[in-house]
Amino acid sequence: MAGVVSPAGLRTEYPFVLPRGFVDEQGVLHREGVMRLATARDEISTQTDPRVRQNPSYLTVLLLERTLVRLGALPIVDTLVVECLFASDLAFLQDLYRRINQSGHTEVDVTCPSCGHDYAVDIAGDLPGEA
Numbered sequence: 001m002a003g004v005v006s007p008a009g010l011r012t013e014y015p016f017v018l019p020r021g022f023v024d025e026q027g028v029l030h031r032e033g034v035m036r037l038a039t040a041r042d043e044i045s046t047q048t049d050p051r052v053r054q055n056p057s058y059l060t061v062l063l064l065e066r067t068l069v070r071l072g073a074l075p076i077v078d079t080l081v082v083e084c085l086f087a088s089d090l091a092f093l094q095d096l097y098r099r100i101n102q103s104g105h106t107e108v109d110v111t112c113p114s115c116g117h118d119y120a121v122d123i124a125g126d127l128p129g130e131a
Helices: 040-047 050-054 058-067 079-083 087-103
Strands: 013-023 029-036 068-071 107-111 118-122
Touching (some): 013 068, 029 058, 058 079, 058 087, 068 079
Antiparallel strands (some): 029 068
């Protein structure tokens, strides 16, 4: 899956397709998006946020808000958007965040249960027109 690559050759943005998608106030479904690599500032500043001190689980919301570059045609992705995601989409984005920031890719190695063949699958999902 294509993404933004820095001049130094480092991939910094990762496109994805949400399993369910975010439904906005007009009833429009937004599934395709882009997440960027997190910076040290993203990690540090979110941990000192008062909302995280009150509820440590809110850290996920703030990290995703900062690193989601785009979601569908939404003008911005803010905390309200992240808070209103379906639980399955939130879990998907948490896993994607962990994979790109720890492993540097969105692929997972799998084994076919029928034939035993090993191969890599891109868990970020296929965008329309891609295989």
